Structures are given as structure tokens and as C-alpha cells.
Amino acid sequence: MKFWQALKEAIASIAANKTRSFLTVLGIVIGVGAVIGVLSIGQGAEASIMGQIESIGTNVIYVFRGNRAEDVTNPKYLTTADADALANRARAPHILNIASVLSGQSSVRFGDESAQTSIMGVTGNYAEVIDLKLSEGSFFTESHITNRSSVVVLGPELAERLTGRQTELIGTTVHINNYPFRVVGVAAAKGGNQFSSPDMDAYIPITAMQLRVKRQNVPNAVDFLLIQAQDSNSIDEAMHEGRTLLRASHRLTSRQPDDFTMTNQEDMLSIANSITNILTIFLAGIAAISLLVGGIGIMNIMLVSVTERTREIGLRKALGARKFDIQLQFLTESAMLSVFGGLIGIGLGWLLGKIVGAVAANSGTPLVPEISLNSVLLATLFSLAVGIFFGWYPALRAANLEPVEALRYE
Amino acid sequence: MELTPQAVKPVIDVHNLTKDYYIGEIVVRALRGIDLQIFPGEMVAIMGPSGSGKSTLMNMIGCLDSPTSGDYYLDSLRVSDLHDDELAIVRNQKIGFVFQKYNLLPRIDAIENVALPLRYSEDTSNMRQRAEEALKSVGLGDRMRHKPNELSGGQQQRVAIARALVNQPAILLADEPTGNLDSQSGKEVMELLIKLNQQQNTTIVLVTHDPTVAVHAQRTIQLFDGLIKAPEAIA
Structure with missing residues (x-):
């Protein structure tokens, strides 16, 4: 028998028992659906995280307090003094810029509208370090920092939420933590695919932050420092120089471990990658189990x-x-059953991704589920393989029936 | 024998054919040495009580089963020692089966049922056309798109006959072809078989226990206990 005839017969046979065929492949449908769905959400999340990490810039080094690798007693706070220590052209020629960040949650109010959001107390070169563009106005300057000026740069989404517009806001007043701040600029949209969307942030001078929003026990303490290297090739040199300077600034002896952590985009990407890899292995495990169960169901019905x-x-x-001929007929049928199940599963997974995406968007976390061609092809091929593998034995049994016995069978 | 001049080779030539079945330790000798020759254009009835071995003989003639010993030549081809797949090709090309219970596939219509043997043959060209012609030759040109459950028993058996003829086999092997039919339908089916035999010279082997069916055959072979009882032609 020709293959296309076997295919036609298989489809006719599956169509003749629609309910049974559907129930048979439900295991495959659910398995493939779950994998495709979670994979699409995972890829969407990965794209978000990667986008966020990459939006920082490839030549930026984060410095946090404490050491995650080694036990450090009483780590010193990072302060603006540390930032000053790092700004040492002679000893750190590869460091271009240092920005200090002190962040916190607070209410921002304009007229009757208010929003609870992240307030970023930053130094004047922050915009340069993270490559933040403004759609109008300008970022605050060193003099705003020294004068502890109550000025603010609004994220575009925050501006929209509060005032209903993103332009002509220079000079208006918003209240942060009930203190009036004058708007000096509106940031350009950075894209909404971040978990902590920077488009909802408000940027104020770090000194104003300390004074008006987040009072600190330790004077001049900051949450983290951003070091901008000369370029992405000098990251390692900049980290080395920064470390030496920070250790000196913290008066660490050569026996003491770092009481701070430096990390760059590459490190973060590799962490994100390893998380993604673990997730993928986990999903592959779920897929394998559900396809196994689905395959046994197909074998049983065949x-x-x-x-x-x-x-x-x-x-x-x-x-x-x-x-x-007989073997081909039954193998084709089980393979088609399984592939149909896989295709329905892909549809189900797509739907699942859409629903999660919609729920996430509604709750303010923009997440765009992505179904890659690869995962669709892989799911289809796997279903096909499962159908052939689990259909083999029933097909062989059919092929080996004795014609006389089979004709006599009631 | 005047019906069988020596110049004509037999289409079925069976020599000392035996078949033993093993049921546990017990040997059932279903056929105990059959010699049989059937010539082209003959219509032969094989009769016998149940257990006489007529089904076994029909399975041998139909290449559905292999004999324990003996020779069987079908259309000058020695088939008694062919492999399964070779037997399948012989069944497809040389034999047309008509069963008591029609054995049509319920999901597909008459024309597709008739075309089924063509799917397993080497030549798969013009399958529909050839199936249509076969259906017309059994007088069902107006029932081609009907499914088996939309046809009467007699019509179903005629579809089955069309299916048996579609590959133009050397013999048509009918196992109780009227066994499931009422007398009128049975008569029609028999008339069709006689017409095929007389007008198209189709060689037909009938297995039956019904003397009113056997009477239409030119020759009746009586089986008893795995042996042919009266191998002579009934004149």
C-alpha cells in the first residue's frame, strides 16, 4: 500500500471514532499543552529579564553591600564616600563614571491622582551611566545634588498615570512623600518589559531622597553603586580597580574577604541563563512523563x-x-493520533500563554509569551516519535495475525 | 473426461495434500491426502458435512494457510511452499474471495470496498475506474456511493463479488455465498455467479453444504473426513 493511502485511511479511521480518538490523545494534548504553555511564558519572562539586564548597558558594574559567597561579619554600608573613592582617575583609569543609588517606595501625588511607586534617589550622572534618555527637559545636575533640590524626573508611564500626559510637564509640581517637587524632565520610554518597570519610576537627587523620602541611620549610605567602565572590553580591569579602591576605602586587611559584591551584566546574564536551563530541564522532565503516559494511552487503545x-x-x-501493509496502516494511525494530540496541545499551550500574558498585563507586569518555531517543531516531532514508538507493538501484533484465524474471529 | 481435454492445464492442481492441526497434544488430521484438479472456466462445488475439512481445503486453495504436505499448483505456480508475503501477492493477484458474511468494511462506500484489493496490488492506476467497472458488471452501477449498511444483503454480497473480480483473478472462491441471504437474494447471487461463469468464463469454486446451491455447479466434490469421497463428475 502506498503511504498516502495509509495516511488517508488513518485519518478516516480516527475521524470515525472522534470521541474515542480525542480521549485517547488527551494525555498527549495535556502534556504538550503544558510544556508549550509554560515554555512560552518562560521565554517571555526570559526576554523580559534579558531585556532588563541588557537595558542597563554592557559596561556597567553593580556594587552591592555584603558578600554572598563568603561569610562576612558586619559588612560596611556603601556610601557616597565610596563613590568618591572610586572616582580616582589615577588609580582607576578604566572607570568612567560612578553613580550612587538610594531607592525606596513612596507615594507620588499630582492633584487628586496619586500612585505608589519606586523613587530612585540618584546622582546626576545616573542618566548617563544607565543610558536614560529624556523626552523633555533635562536630568538634574551636580548643583541640584549639592543643594538637595526638590526636583524630579518622571518616568513616562508615571507621568501618564498622574497627569494624563507625557509632555508639557516641566515646571509643574508633584508631591513625593507629601513634599513638593518640581518636574524638570520626563524620561523617554524604555520599554515596558521589565519587572520593576523603570517607566513607572521617579528620579530625584540622592540628597533630596535622604532628606525627604528615606531617612537613613547611616549618613550617606546608598543601596548600590553603579560603575561605568570605559567600554565593554575594559569591564574586567574596571572591576579589578574598583575592588582595590573599595577594599582600601573599607579598610579591609588582606586577610579579610570583600564586604561588598560586584557584578556585571555578563554575570547576571549567566545567572539568568542557568535559571532558564534549570527550568528547561524541569519542563523536559514534565514533558517526558506526560508523553510517556500519553503514549501508553495510545498503545492501549491501539x-x-x-x-x-x-x-x-x-x-x-x-x-x-x-x-x-498492515503494520504501516496501524503505525500510521497511531502516529497520526499522537500528532493530532500534539497539534491540539500546541494550540492549548498557545491559549494558556495568551491567558497568562493577559492576566500579567492586567496586573501591571507586562509579559509577552513567545512560542518559538523550534518548540512547535519539537513538540510535533516528539508526538510523532511517541506515536510510532507506542504504536509499534500493536501494529506488529496486527501484522502477525494469521489470516485464517483473523477471518474466523467473531 | 470430456470437460477437461489434456491440452488445457488445470488452474488448480492439488496432489496428495494433507493438513494437520495440533490442539495441545492431539493431532487433528483435517485433510488426509487430497488430489484435485480444477480447469479454467469450470464451476465446481465442494460439499461435505461440517468437520469434513472443506473449510480447510478452501483455506488451502485460497492460499490463506499452508499445507502440512503435498503439492499445490495455482495457475502453474507452486504455492505450497511460498512465504507469507509471497502468498499475500498470490491472494491479491490470482484469487477473488467471496465470504458468507460479505466482509465489507462498514466505514467506506461500495466503490472503495471494491477498490480495496487494488490498493494492495502493484498496479494502482485508475483504481476508481476499475472498481466502477467491476460494480457495473454485478449490476450495482447505481449504488456505488452507498455504504454497506445502506445496501441489502444481496446487494452487499454483489459488492463483495465485484471486489473479488476487480483484480481479474484466476479463480473466484466463494465460501457459502448464499448462507446469509434469504432465498430470493440467494437466487440472485447464484444467478450472478452462473452468469459470470457462463458469459465471462470465470472459474468458480463454491464451498457449500446446500445441495440447491451445489446443483448449479458442473461438478461437485464431496469431502468426508478429510478425503474426497466421490471425485467423479456428476453428469
């Missing part, structure tokens, strides 16, 4: 089908079907 159609098999043999 065995029932062979028994039910014993007379048909006998007849086909009497009419001249060879063993191979």
Missing part, C-alpha cells in the same frame, strides 16, 4: 483497536495485504 478489527485485518490479508 491494542483494543487491533482486537476490534481482527476480522478487518483478516479480510485485508485475504485481499492481498502483506504484513508490512
